[in-house]
Amino acid sequence: MKFLVxxxxxxxxxxxxxxxVSQAKPAFASKEKKACGYCHLRPSGGGARGFRGLYYRSxxxxxxxxxxxxxxxxxxxxxxxxxxxxxxxKPYPPKNSK
Numbered sequence: 001m002k003f004l005v006x007x008x009x010x011x012x013x014x015x016x017x018x019x020x021v022s023q024a025k026p027a028f029a030s031k032e033k034k035a036c037g038y039c040h041l042r043p044s045g046g047g048a049r050g051f052r053g054l055y056y057r058s059x060x061x062x063x064x065x066x067x068x069x070x071x072x073x074x075x076x077x078x079x080x081x082x083x084x085x086x087x088x089x090k091p092y093p094p095k096n097s098k
Contacts, residue, residue, distance in 0.1 A: 051088050
């Protein structure tokens with residue numbers, strides 16, 4: 001029994017990060033015709049999202065209605081900000097958003 005518990009923990013520790021990585025969706029980048037860094041803080045994608053990625057997630061995986069200038073202002077960043085500069089400095093998305 002003890003072996004089974006330890007084995008399960010080891011498998012979980014190894015498989016857990018792989019599951020997290022597999023959630024990255026390059027297909028979204030293809031669908032939207034955008035580089036991964038358009039939504040993510042890292043140019044290569046994955047990990048934390050900037051204001052565009054947060055909008056995309058909160059808008060049911062769609063950029064419908066997205067206005068770069070308005071959303072950047074809500075997030076407290078400059079329009080066209082990329083990488084770490086796209087990280088919201090205000091609570092984003094606002095609670096009254098979609």
